[in-house]
Amino acid sequence: MKRRTIKDIAKESGFSLSTVSLVLNNHPRISQATRDRVMAVVKKYNFFPNSAARGLASKSSKTLSVVVPNLTRVFSDIYLGELISGIYERATSQGYKILLDIATAQFVKSQEYLKLLASRRADGMLFIASDIHADYLSVFENGPYKFLLVNHLFPGKKLNYVSVDYAASARLAAEHLLGLGHRRIGLIAGTNTHTGLQFRDEFVRVAKGWPAGSAQVAWVDGGEEWSQRGGYAAAAKLMAQMPDLTAIMAANDRMAIGAMRWLADNRREVPEEVSVMGVDDIQLAAYVNPGLSTVRHDLYQVGIESCNRMLQLVKGEIAECSDLLPTSLVVRGSTGRARGGK
Amino acid sequence: MKRRTIKDIAKESGFSLSTVSLVLNNHPRISQATRDRVMAVVKKYNFFPNSAARGLASKSSKTLSVVVPNLTRVFSDIYLGELISGIYERATSQGYKILLDIATAQFVKSQEYLKLLASRRADGMLFIASDIHADYLSVFENGPYKFLLVNHLFPGKKLNYVSVDYAASARLAAEHLLGLGHRRIGLIAGTNTHTGLQFRDEFVRVAKGWPAGSAQVAWVDGGEEWSQRGGYAAAAKLMAQMPDLTAIMAANDRMAIGAMRWLADNRREVPEEVSVMGVDDIQLAAYVNPGLSTVRHDLYQVGIESCNRMLQLVKGEIAECSDLLPTSLVVRGSTGRARGGK
DNA sequence: CTTGCGCCGTCGAGCGGTTTACCGGACACT
DNA sequence: AGTGTCCGGTAAACCGCTCGACGGCGCAAG
Numbered sequence: 165m166k167r168r169t170i171k172d173i174a175k176e177s178g179f180s181l182s183t184v185s186l187v188l189n190n191h192p193r194i195s196q197a198t199r200d201r202v203m204a205v206v207k208k209y210n211f212f213p214n215s216a217a218r219g220l221a222s223k224s225s226k227t228l229s230v231v232v233p234n235l236t237r238v239f240s241d242i243y244l245g246e247l248i249s250g251i252y253e254r255a256t257s258q259g260y261k262i263l264l265d266i267a268t269a270q271f272v273k274s275q276e277y278l279k280l281l282a283s284r285r286a287d288g289m290l291f292i293a294s295d296i297h298a299d300y301l302s303v304f305e306n307g308p309y310k311f312l313l314v315n316h317l318f319p320g321k322k323l324n325y326v327s328v329d330y331a332a333s334a335r336l337a338a339e340h341l342l343g344l345g346h347r348r349i350g351l352i353a354g355t356n357t358h359t360g361l362q363f364r365d366e367f368v369r370v371a372k373g374w375p376a377g378s379a380q381v382a383w384v385d386g387g388e389e390w391s392q393r394g395g396y397a398a399a400a401k402l403m404a405q406m407p408d409l410t411a412i413m414a415a416n417d418r419m420a421i422g423a424m425r426w427l428a429d430n431r432r433e434v435p436e437e438v439s440v441m442g443v444d445d446i447q448l449a450a451y452v453n454p455g456l457s458t459v460r461h462d463l464y465q466v467g468i469e470s471c472n473r474m475l476q477l478v479k480g481e482i483a484e485c486s487d488l489l490p491t492s493l494v495v496r497g498s499t500g501r502a503r504g505g506k
Numbered sequence: 507m508k509r510r511t512i513k514d515i516a517k518e519s520g521f522s523l524s525t526v527s528l529v530l531n532n533h534p535r536i537s538q539a540t541r542d543r544v545m546a547v548v549k550k551y552n553f554f555p556n557s558a559a560r561g562l563a564s565k566s567s568k569t570l571s572v573v574v575p576n577l578t579r580v581f582s583d584i585y586l587g588e589l590i591s592g593i594y595e596r597a598t599s600q601g602y603k604i605l606l607d608i609a610t611a612q613f614v615k616s617q618e619y620l621k622l623l624a625s626r627r628a629d630g631m632l633f634i635a636s637d638i639h640a641d642y643l644s645v646f647e648n649g650p651y652k653f654l655l656v657n658h659l660f661p662g663k664k665l666n667y668v669s670v671d672y673a674a675s676a677r678l679a680a681e682h683l684l685g686l687g688h689r690r691i692g693l694i695a696g697t698n699t700h701t702g703l704q705f706r707d708e709f710v711r712v713a714k715g716w717p718a719g720s721a722q723v724a725w726v727d728g729g730e731e732w733s734q735r736g737g738y739a740a741a742a743k744l745m746a747q748m749p750d751l752t753a754i755m756a757a758n759d760r761m762a763i764g765a766m767r768w769l770a771d772n773r774r775e776v777p778e779e780v781s782v783m784g785v786d787d788i789q790l791a792a793y794v795n796p797g798l799s800t801v802r803h804d805l806y807q808v809g810i811e812s813c814n815r816m817l818q819l820v821k822g823e824i825a826e827c828s829d830l831l832p833t834s835l836v837v838r839g840s841t842g843r844a845r846g847g848k
Numbered sequence: 849c850t851t852g853c854g855c856c857g858t859c860g861a862g863c864g865g866t867t868t869a870c871c872g873g874a875c876a877c878t
Numbered sequence: 879a880g881t882g883t884c885c886g887g888t889a890a891a892c893c894g895c896t897c898g899a900c901g902g903c904g905c906a907a908g
Contacts, residue, residue, distance in 0.1 A: 169864055180888045185866060195886060210617075212624040216567060217864035219558030220893045227605075239590045245581030252608060261627070262606045263569075266594060275552075282554040285603070511894055522858045527896060537856065559894035562863050 168211050177205040188213055219284070228255055228474060229263045229286035231277065233293040235389055238266060242446050243416075243463060247292055247314060250467020258475055260287075267293035272300060281309040287478045290314050290470055295356045310477045312485065314470045315463070316359055322484075324477065326470040329488040330359040333459040334366035336493045337441055340457070341411050342374045345502035346439065350402035351383035352414040352423060354390050363415055363443070382406040386419040395422025403430075410438060410502040417442035417449045417458055424452060424498065435500035445494050454497030461491055510553055519547040530555055561626070570597055570816060571628035573607045573619065575635040577731055580608060584788050585758075585805060589634055589656060592809020600817055602629075609635035614642060623651040629820045632656050632812055637698045652819045654827065656812045657805070658701055664826075666819065668812040671830040672701040675801040676708035678835045679783055682799070683753050684716045687844035688781065692744035693725035694756040694765060696732050705757055705785070724748040728761040737764025745772075752780060752844040759784035759791045759800055766794060766840065777842035787836050796839030803833055 170188070174181045179202060186194050187202040194202075205211075219225045230251060232238050239245075248262075255262055263286050265271060277300070280286045288310035294301065298318075304311035305322045313325035341349060351367060354360030364383060371379040384401045387394030395414055399422065402412060412427075414420035420442030424434055432438050434454060442449060445460035466489060476482045512530070516523045521544060528536050529544040536544075547553075561567045572593060574580050581587075590604075597604055605628050607613060619642070622628045630652030636643065640660075646653035647664045655667035683691060693709060696702030706725060713721040726743045729736030737756055741764065744754060754769075756762035762784030766776055774780050776796060784791060787802035808831060818824045 167864095171864080181865085182867080182888055182890090183886090186887085189866080191867095193886065198886080210620070210624070212621045214562070214864050215625040215627040216558050216561035217893090218866075220556070220562050220895085221864080221866040223866095223893075225558060230606075237584070237587055237591075239587030240582055240584040242579070242582040245579055248581045249579075252606070256608075256612075264572075264594070264604045264606045266598075270598075278552070279554045282552070283557040285557040509894095513894080523895080524858055524860090524897080525856090528857085531896080533897095535856065540857080556894050559863090560896080562865085563894080563896040565863075565896095 167214075168209050170211075170213060173202065173205050173209070173211055176209075177202045223284070224478075225284055225287055226259060227261045227263050227286045228471070228478075229265060229280045229289040231265045231267050231271075231289060231291045231293045233295070234266050234268045234271075242448075243418075243444065244292065246463035247467040247470075250464040250469075251290060251314075251471045252467075254468050254471035254475070260475070267298075275300075277301075278303055278309075281311070288312065288474045290474055292316075294318065294358075296358055296361070297356075310474065312470060312474050312477065315466050316357060317486070318358055324473070324485045326466060326473050326485065326487045327359060327489065328461045328463075328466060328491055330363040331366040332488070333443055333461070333491045334363045335370055336459050336491060337413055337443065338367050338370035338374075340493055340495070340499065341413060341439065341441060342371065342376070342379055344411075344439065344499060346411040347377060347379040347502065348406060348409045348411075349379055349381050350399075350406055350409045350412045351381050352386040352395055352398040352402065352412065352419050353383050354415040354419075355385045356388055360415055367413065380406075382409065386415060390416050390419055392418045392422035392425070395419030396426045397422075399423035399426035410504070411499070412438060412440050414440070414442050417444045417446045417456060420456055420458070420498075421448065421452055424456070434498050437503060439499040439502070441499050449494075450496070452498075457496045457499040458494050459491050460494050462489070465489065509556075510551055512553075512555060515544065515547050515551070515553055518551075519544045565626070566820075567626055567629055568601060569603045569605050569628045570813070570820075571605045571607060571622045571631040573609050573613075573631060573633045573635045575637070576608050576610045576613075584790075585786065586634065588805035589809040589812075592806040592811075593632055593656075593813045594809075596810050596813035596817070602817070609633075609640075617642075619643075620645055620651075623653070630654070630816045632816055634658075636660065636700075638700055638703070639698075652816065654812060654816050654819065657808050658699060659828070660700055666815070666827045668808060668815050668827065668829040669701060669831065670803045670805075670808060670833055672705040673708040674830070675785055675803070675833045676705045677712055678801050678833060679755055679785065680709050680712035680716075682835055682837070682841065683755060683781065683783060684713060684718070684721055686753075686781065686841060688753040689719060689721040689844065690748060690751045690753075691721055691723050692741075692748055692751045692754045693723050694728040694737055694740040694744065694754065694761050695725050696757040696761075697727045698730055702757055709755065722748075724751065728757060732758050732761055734760045734764035734767070737761030738768045739764075741765035741768035752846070753841070754780060754782050756782070756784050759786045759788045759798060762798055762800070762840075763790065763794055766798070776840050779845060781841040781844070783841050791836075792838070794840075799838045799841040800836050801833050802836045804831070807831065 170184050174184045184202055187199050290312055292314045294316045315327045317325045317327050353364040368381050371381045382405050384398050386398045412423050420440055424440050427434055434440050442456050442458040445458045449456040449458050473485045512526050516526045526544055529541050632654055634656045636658045657669045659667045659669050695706040710723050713723045724747050726740050728740045754765050762782055766782050769776055776782050784798050784800040787800045791798040791800050815827045
């Protein structure tokens with residue numbers, strides 16, 4: 165079956181090929197009358213211009229690549245879900261489509277990340293998948309490619325990013341716990357991302373330098389996937405390492421909830437014996453018992469903002485971008501005054 | 507900055523434009539020696555051919571569209587996650603990319619579903635989003651478009667599909683419960699999809715016609731989103747409607763878990779007083795207490811198989827497709843002999 | 849010494865749009 | 879009437895790659 169082209173529309177409507185093209189692109193040059201007559205034919209045939217041809221001529225694919233990390237069950241991850249929803253919403257409203265990819269070993273090895281942009285399959289790339297080992301991203305430091313890290317950053321590499329301010333989050337969390345009198349704190353950190361490291365370091369820094377009395381922080385790693393399971397195991401390690409701790413701080417809610425689970429299984433009251441605090445404010449945080457105190461990260465908003473910035477990069481409205489989004493404290497039942505504290 | 511093209515590679519390697527193209531497409535016509543010399547230049551410049559030009563000339567975008575339903579938090583839905591993972595895995599291994607879309611009102615209204623295929627932005631569409639109201643899908647009945655329903659079907663419309671066999675699942679579930687002596691059963695159905703209706707009808711049919719004694723089934727709708735919350739509410743309705751029921755059958759695990767929650771909140775023992783059964787076998791089903799008896803639906807496999815079929819459709823290896831995948835019974839602790847039964 | 853044929857590579861006509869420079873006519877102003 | 883401007887439409891040069899038709903060359907067969 166013969167596919168209709170812009171030429172058919174031109175013939176049928178009695179205008180030139182260029183005119184039809186201009187109409188389809190809403191070019192102001194064309195009068196309303198002409199526009200109407202052309203559109204009538206377009207509607208009649210339910211014509212949609214070939215996007216490859218369009219992309220070739222206009223040098224733009226109107227597509228953004230989104231790369232997610234290679235976790236087990238990535239697509240059921242609530243953290244990513246929020247991010248992607250935000251990105252999708254923004255992209256779609258601007259007429260851009262989303263090309264989905266997972267940063268598997270194969271993806272990296274075959275330079276797919278480069279290929280996507282070099283072949284112009286995508287106009288820009290929103291990278292959600294970075295960890296501290298993503299050294300191959302250096303290609304994007306000064307290349308002509310539109311690249312943006314989502315909720316992540318890379319100290320030392322000149323890469324665009326939009327991220328929540330993890331250092332600020334660490335400060336909020338530390339101040340909350342220290343203010344409640346906690347001086348021996350266990351930290352379940354995520355150490356496979358730079359933002360995770362930033363959080364850990366800032367948290368420790370604030371704790372050590374607390375005016376009302378320096379606090380001691382013992383930290384363990386919560387595992388690659390920042391999961392509930394990882395938090396559970398980490399809590400056990402932490403309690404062995406610092407049995408008299410009065411608070412556990414986890415780098416995200418999922419690990420915090422895992423830690424709470426361990427405490428429940430081992431008959432420690434939260435918050436009477438141990439306060440627990442997370443980061444992100446996922447929906448579940450409000451539903452566990454007691455409710456989880458946390459630092460709110462609006463990931464949906466990060467998605468929106470990331471995509472906004474990416475579109476600006478693509479359109480050349482900005483040349484680079486390094487945004488840090490604010491966070492806020494959410495106090496629920498899982499944190500209380502330190503036992504033994506005044 | 508000037509982007510390199512196939513012409514540059516041709517010049518630099520001393521071969522013609524066509525030769526380079528043939529090399530890049532692994533055409534057997536070209537000798538190994540030539541191939542090597544061309545590839546050396548390609549590697550040297552890290553050249554990737556422009557995909558729009560390729561798509562235009564070859565009339566194929568090497569892209570598949572995946573359309574997911576417009577649920578709240580779609581991207582954290584485990585059911586969808588499995589499906590998408592399967593599709594992604596298959597598509598990627600065949601060199602196809604995934605274009606993601608959500609079946610929002612806007613998506614439907616603007617005929618985006620048609621546009622994607624008509625504009626050749628995607629070679630085929632995997633549609634996960636259908637419900638009984640998706641009448642607009644009729645465009646795909648005999649069009650030239652490659653379209654496939656994933657884990658869904660449309661009686662009365664000639665549309666391709668790959669789905670789990672919901673009628674078979676209903677039979678497995680009904681036989682299990684009836685075999686345990688249950689004769690008064692509450693059914694939490696999903697009535698916004700054809701597969702859901704099929705499940706309900708087949709379940710009721712088997713129950714009514716059970717050789718060892720007809721059973722009574724009361725059914726209520728579990729809500730649009732097949733969620734835990736919906737199951738919770740449905741259980742309440744069901745117990746009001748048929749207080750002496752001995753089993754609750756839910757059309758998916760999430761609703762079943764919601765129902766169990768209601769039973770726990772209202773002090774009914776599972777399975778001593780009420781047996782509960784779900785469908786899907788999501789990971790959580792094994793972790794609730796007692797473990798949830800269910801019918802296993804391997805959604806990852808459905809994803810794989812759907813994508814396989816779609817690729818066959820795209821390549822013209824098959825003209826249509828209507829696959830039903832088998833399911834299997836998984837018995838855990840949530841189902842037991844009917845109280846009062848022999 | 850022709851002729852035929854297979855092997856390798858090349859020519860060139862598209863693929864279906866975008867976009868810029870150009871152009872004819874209407875209108876206003878002198 | 880002559881001329882400058884604006885308005886609305888068009889011609890045509892690409893955009894970068896694919897692929898079927900074509901052809902040169904070397905070698906075996908006639």
